[in-house]
Structures are given as C-alpha cells and as structure tokens.
Amino acid sequence: MTDYTAPLTDIRFLLNELAGLPDIGAQVCFVGQVRDFGDSQAVTALEQQVLYNVIVAYTGLVEAQEVLKLNQNNVDVLTVNVQATRDRFDIGDLTRTDVAQSEAQLASGRTSLLSAESTLNTTRANYRRIIGVEPTARLTPGRPEIGRAHV
Numbered sequence: 001m002t003d004y005t006a007p008l009t010d011i012r013f014l015l016n017e018l019a020g021l022p023d024i025g026a027q028v029c030f031v032g033q034v035r036d037f038g039d040s041q042a043v044t045a046l047e048q049q050v051l052y053n054v055i056v057a058y059t060g061l062v063e064a065q066e067v068l069k070l071n072q073n074n075v076d077v078l079t080v081n082v083q084a085t086r087d088r089f090d091i092g093d094l095t096r097t098d099v100a101q102s103e104a105q106l107a108s109g110r111t112s113l114l115s116a117e118s119t120l121n122t123t124r125a126n127y128r129r130i131i132g133v134e135p136t137a138r139l140t141p142g143r144p145e146i147g148r149a150h151v
Helices: 011-019 024-037 040-090 096-131
Strands: none
Touching: 040 096
16 A cells, blocks of 8 residues: 655656556545645646546547548448449459559558557557446547527
C-alpha cells in the first residue's frame, strides 16, 4: 500500500500512481484519498488527468469504430469494382493488367480493414482498462442541438 501522505507535492509521483490503477473507480478513490490529505493543486492535477484519460478512451473508441466502418465500406466498393473490371476484361475492353491492379487495390483494402479491426480491439481494451467496463455495442458521439440559441 502506498503512503499518500508523503510526496503530495510531487505531482509526477501522483500521476504515476494514478496511471497504475486499473479503472476509473480506483482512480476516483485514489483522488479522494489524496484530497483527504493534501494539496489542492495535486488534487486538481489528478482530477484533470482522470478526466483526460476518460476522454481519450472514449474518443479513441469512437474514432476506431468510424475508421472500421469506412474500411468495410471501402472493401465493399472495391469488391464491386473488381467484378466490374473482370466483366470488362471478359468482353475485351480491359487488359489483364487492369484486372490485376483492381485486385491489388482490393487486397490493400482488405489489409486496411484488418488493421482497423486490430486498432478497434486495442481501443476497446484501452477503454475497458480506463473506464472499468466493456463499451456498449456501438458508441456514438453526441450531436449538438440545432435550433434557437439559449440566452
């Protein structure tokens, strides 16, 4: 167990301790313990770091989901393009090189899709580590209300 009373003025120490905690619940408890003993600047820095970690985890997951969706759409479009290129080759309108280039683009798109899936898995794990729970099936960013201005 760490003695939270000793180096309260060393913010780097506190941030390192915070980084080692498993989820948001443990981080909030840690900030509460530091608040009981200490320095308001250290508490503020810790609270800001916890909030920052949550924001990074959330936005990273939303971004990874959107990139995956774009890559899936790209593979769908490239698959149709390959078929259209083969059909044009069959009627003598294109060369074998055109077909090979189209197939290479599809292979590149599939590679990008696999990379996006891997990135999404990584960001889900990071979200789970920081927030402490599994993300919902699909997070969506909030949308601002458009209408009359509130004064």
